[in-house]
Amino acid sequence: MTDVTLGAVDAGPDSNGPGADRPNALPSRYATVGRTVAGKFAQLVVLLFAVSTLMFFLLRITGDPALTLAGENATPEQIAAIRAQYGLDDSLLVQYFRFLGQVAQLDFGESINTGENALDLVLDRVPKTLQLAVMAVIVNTLVAVPLGAWIGSRPNGRAQAVIGNVVFIGQGIPGYVVALVLIQLFSVRWQLLPSFGSEGWKTYILPTLSLAAFLVPRLTRVLSGNVSEAMEQDFVRTARAFGARHRTVVRRHALPNALLGASALIGTQFAYLLSGALITEVIFAWPGLGQLMIQSVEQLDFPVVQASVFVVAVLVFLTNTFTDVMLGVIDPRLRRKR
Structure with missing residues (x-):
C-alpha cells in the first residue's frame, strides 16, 4: 500500500491528476484558434472563387462591351480592334482562366470606360x-x-x-x-x-x-x-x-x-x-x-x-x-x- 501511494505522488508531469493537462492548455487553445482562422480563410477563398466565376459568365451573357465602346456607327474593323485590345476575341475558356489568374493577383485590369485601374x-x-x-x-x-x-x-x-x-x-x-x-x-x-x-x-x-x-x-x-x-x-x-x-x-x-x-x-x-x-x-x-x-x-x-x-x-x-x-x-x- 505504501509503494502504491509513493508511486502516485512521484508520477510527476505525466500524472493524470487535475493539473496534468495545464501545460498543454495554451498550445491547445492556439491550435483551436489556428484551425478556426484556417477554416474561415478556406471559406473566403471558396466564396470568392464562386462569386468571381458566376459574375464572369453572367457578364458575358449581358452583351459585348466592344460594341458599347465602338459606338453605333463603328465599322467591323474598329469593333474587331477593340476586341483584340481587351482580349475579348479569345475563346471564353481562355478569357476565364486568364481572369482567374488575374484575380489571384488582385488584378482586375483597367476600366473599359476610363482606363483607370x-x-x-x-x-x-x-x-x-x-x-x-x-x-x-x-x-x-x-x-x-x-x-x-x-x-x-x-x-x-x-x-x-x-x-x-x-x-x-x-x-x-x-x-x-x-x-x-x-x-x-x-x-x-x-x-x-x-x-x-x-x-x-x-x-x-x-x-x-x-x-x-x-x-x-x-x-x-x-x-x-x-x-x-x-x-x-x-x-x-x-x-x-x-x-x-x-x-x-x-x-x-x-x-x-x-x-x-x-x-x-x-x-x-x-x-x-x-x-x-x-x-x-x-x-x-x-x-x-x-x-x-x-x-x-x-x-x-x-x-x-x-x-x-x-x-x-x-x-x-x-x-x-x-x-x-x-x-x-x-x-x-x-x-x-x-
Missing part, C-alpha cells in the same frame, strides 16, 4: 458606402432598441399594440419609397436639406434616414418579441418578487437578454447595407460603391463590375465573421458550445 476605382468608393452604412446602423439601433423594448415590455398595452401595427406596416415599405418621400418633403417642398451629393453634413441626413427607415421595423419587431419572451422568464419574476420596478426590470434584466438575439440581426443588416444600398445611392447621387456598380453595369464595364462584386463579397464575409466573433464574446453559451 478597376480595383483602385472601387476602393476609392468604399469609404463613402461604409460611412453611410455605419450611420444608418447607428440610427437604426438608437431608434429600434428603446422602441422594441417599450413594445415588448407591455405587449398587451393599447399604445404598444397601435405602434406595433405601424411598425408591422412599415416593414413592408421599400427603402426607395421612403427616399422619394423624404426628397419631396425636405428638398422640394420645404427646401431644408439637399437631395444629392456628399458635400457637408446635411447631405448625409436624407440617405441615412432612408436606409434606417427600412431597417428599424425589422429590428424593432425582433427586439419586442425577445423582450416579451424575456419578461416571462423566471429571473424576471424573481426580480419583481424582490420589488424591482417595471422600468428597472426591463432595462437591467429583459433588454440585455433580448439584445443577445438581436445582435446577429444588426450585423446582418450592416452586411446588407454594404451590398443592398444600390438604389438609395443612385437616388441621392451618393458617390459610393453602389452607384459605381450600377453605372458600370449599364456601361458593360466588366473589370469594374467584377472588382466591385469581389470587394463587396470580402466586406460582407468580414462583417459576418466579425458578428460571429462578437456573439461568442458577449454570449457565454456560444463560447461553451465552441
